[in-house]
Amino acid sequence: MEPELATIAPAPSDRVAVPKTVLMCRPDFFTVSYRINPWMHPEHPTSTQTAVAQWETLHAAYLRLGYDVHLVDPIDGLNDMVYAANGGFTLDGTAYGARFTYEQRAPEGPAYMAWLEQAGFEVHVPQHVNEGEGDFLVSGDVILAGHGFRTTLESHDELRSIFGREVVSLRLVDPSFYHLDTAIAILDDENVAYLPKAFDDASRIELERRYPDAVLVSDEDAAVLGLNSFGDGRSMVIASRALGFERDLRARGYETIGVDLSELLLGGGGVKCCTLELRR
Ligand code: ARG
Secondary structure: OOOOOOEEEOOOOOOOOOOOEEEEOOOOOOOOOOOOOOOOOOOOOOOHHHHHHHHHHHHHHHHHOOOEEEEOOOOOOOOOOOOHHHHEEEEOOEEEEOEOOOHHHOOHHHHHHHHHHHOOOEEEOOOOOEOHHHOEEEEOOEEEEEEOOOOOHHHHHHHHHHHOOEEEEEEEOOHHHOOHHHOEEEOOOOOEEEOHHHEOHHHHHHHHHHOOOOEEOOHHHHOOOOOOOEEOOOEEEEEOOOHHHHHHHHHOOOEEEEEOOHHHHOOOOOOHHHOEEOOO
């Protein structure tokens, strides 16, 4: 099957793009052979070739937006290494390494740390289980941190002590939205979009208090991992099937770029999962 080309739907906007530097990993060894989230069905076939072709459209979209895109070499046998967001968390030239929940992904931790080290980051080897930017998102001056399925609350303390920033812990309760980046999208320093039902009551109240003007997405958009998106404050790269989310973003003056990552959705990941932001 031919992958859909990324489509650009320009919206009138005076929003300003912040230059982005990201790390990605080509899905040369992508397949679904085990099940560690509800999206994964090892009994169903997957195509590595389609995954690579779709990933190329995301890579091309980032280049077109002027992002500085770095690549880490994929490792044979690490099916999920394409989901680079889980490879660590970076801020102010410092990296907090990932320590994975499931043994199938454990070797990715050191592989990403080695890459970050050679790229000049001061790397902190994690004491506690955490899945990097899958569960840690920067929103202005604070770090939003998920827990409940993968990343542990203990790692939130570790994060706090390494970066000296305010860390807001948010509890995820819906197994389909098991990483924070499947339940919240960062639109820019002030704005987010999220799926209310993915959080426990206390976390939802905290989100309502901090972001009274947030975009709340529908179940339909969340079900194609619409929230799993990445942008620079002006443009948002999102799942092409998240049509309601696309409309809401455009109404708020963001440019939207839809990409079809349906093959990578079979592993339970989308746009943001394939993207680790590098912050120096
Ligand atoms: N199969 C991978 C896992 O379950 C998907 C990771 C998706 N990544 C993300 N940042 N949400 O770990």
